[in-house]
Amino acid sequence: MLQPTAFLHGVWALASSDRGLAIVAIVVGLGGVLRGDWLFHKLYKREKQRREVQLREANTVVQSYAAFSRALQGVSLSDKQLTKNAAFALLSSFRLQQLLYPNYTPD
Secondary structure, X not given: XXXXXXXXXXXXXXXXXXHHHHHHHHHHHHHHHHHHHHHHHHXXXXXXXXXXXXXXXXXXXXXXXHHHHHHHHHHHOOOOOOOHHHHHHHXXXXXXXXXXXXXXXXX
């Protein structure tokens, strides 16, 4: 039967040898690589969500500006065409909606 102290001496001898240290270094390195991979997947998922939120917010701002410019035309009793700024805001809104919903079709 193996004595506990003999077992510990064997483990200590392996751990303090070059081979044992190499095994420990490989295990620690593999753990670090797996942890880094997990963190990058998590970061990519968060980045996709953040991009969508920013596009939605920008779309809201641009649509509000276009609507406000159009409402101001009614107050000032100007012609029925959009101003350059309002037209730019409306076209920007359309582009942001295309980025948010790439598979959307007019049908």
